[in-house]
Amino acid sequence: MAVLHNRVSQAELKKRLHEETTKRTTISFYQYFPVAEPQQFRDELYKALDALQVFGRIYVAHEGINAQISVPENNFEALKMYLYSIEPLNGLRLNIAVDDDGKSFWVLKIKVREKIVADGIKDPAFSMENKGRYVNAQQMNTLLQDDNTIVIDMRNHYEYEVGHFEKAIEIPSDTFREQLPMAVDMMQDKKEQNIIMYCTGGIRCEKASAYMLHNGFKNVFHLEGGIINYAKQAKENNLTSKFIGKNFVFDDRLGERITQDVIAKCHQCGQPADTHTNCKNDGCHLLFIQCATCAATYDGCCSTACQTVYNLPLEEQKELRKGIDKGMMVFNKSKKRLRPRLDQMNKK
Numbered sequence: 001m002a003v004l005h006n007r008v009s010q011a012e013l014k015k016r017l018h019e020e021t022t023k024r025t026t027i028s029f030y031q032y033f034p035v036a037e038p039q040q041f042r043d044e045l046y047k048a049l050d051a052l053q054v055f056g057r058i059y060v061a062h063e064g065i066n067a068q069i070s071v072p073e074n075n076f077e078a079l080k081m082y083l084y085s086i087e088p089l090n091g092l093r094l095n096i097a098v099d100d101d102g103k104s105f106w107v108l109k110i111k112v113r114e115k116i117v118a119d120g121i122k123d124p125a126f127s128m129e130n131k132g133r134y135v136n137a138q139q140m141n142t143l144l145q146d147d148n149t150i151v152i153d154m155r156n157h158y159e160y161e162v163g164h165f166e167k168a169i170e171i172p173s174d175t176f177r178e179q180l181p182m183a184v185d186m187m188q189d190k191k192e193q194n195i196i197m198y199c200t201g202g203i204r205c206e207k208a209s210a211y212m213l214h215n216g217f218k219n220v221f222h223l224e225g226g227i228i229n230y231a232k233q234a235k236e237n238n239l240t241s242k243f244i245g246k247n248f249v250f251d252d253r254l255g256e257r258i259t260q261d262v263i264a265k266c267h268q269c270g271q272p273a274d275t276h277t278n279c280k281n282d283g284c285h286l287l288f289i290q291c292a293t294c295a296a297t298y299d300g301c302c303s304t305a306c307q308t309v310y311n312l313p314l315e316e317q318k319e320l321r322k323g324i325d326k327g328m329m330v331f332n333k334s335k336k337r338l339r340p341r342l343d344q345m346n347k348k
């Protein structure tokens, strides 16, 4: 039987990746489509992609596929042909990462999951087959001119804070699961209006659009390929960007500037600022917005308390961190974690 999993050590795989002479292209894509046998589909996919030396992380579920992968440049066309040969994926939009060294992945992992985007939807009648209509950048701009249009941002608060579409409404919850029913409630009397939903890459808002339709909304749209694709199209076609500020992304930059507007404020002094940073105290690592002046004043820390710890000898810092929940030290997207601390800071 064919081996459908990797069996080589992590260290060896990383070493091989760095010894590779061919360049890799980093690609992301997703598609909602009915997958009758996810495990079987997963195994076939593994065989085909492994043969093309694809690395990365892919989730397969009854509702579709979500992938972040890299492929050797000279196999890109073959990969595309293979994906397009799967009927529901024919013509699929492949998002190619720019400014990427192709070294993010060194192994291929394909996992079968309950959903490609966890949604908490219990209703068995809900289906991704009835989705909102796609809008491109041009159509988005046109729809935005209509007073009858409502724009809903399906991302987290900290993303909305530094950049969003003009007039966009925020759904104030920490998780997508909670946002779905909340969006329905908030829009209850707007069932006849145009509703456009958007997110960073499109995968969440596409599901949200289906959920709105499922709940009786009539004119639901979603931004194809999300903000990333909008920014790209707006640039290519010289359109005025109706997205203002920065698009938050999970790489070292923590955000890509779309327009020059700075719409957020420093969480410490309240001056205009939209640079996210993680508190330099490793025992905190809070994600927050800090201006250059405060970065200097607080040594990149979120508070004087963290600054004091940060300036202690490393051994003492480690001692202080003992017994602290390790979850505190990892990058945490939850607004719940952000808010109480920020509230404390504001009171100081």
Ligand SMILES: [Zn+2]
Pocket (backbone or CB within 6 Å): 266, 267, 268, 269, 270, 271, 290, 291, 292, 293, 294, 295
């Ligand atoms: Zn400041």
Ligand SMILES: [Zn+2]
Pocket (backbone or CB within 6 Å): 279, 280, 281, 284, 285, 286, 301, 302, 303, 306
């Ligand atoms: Zn801190």
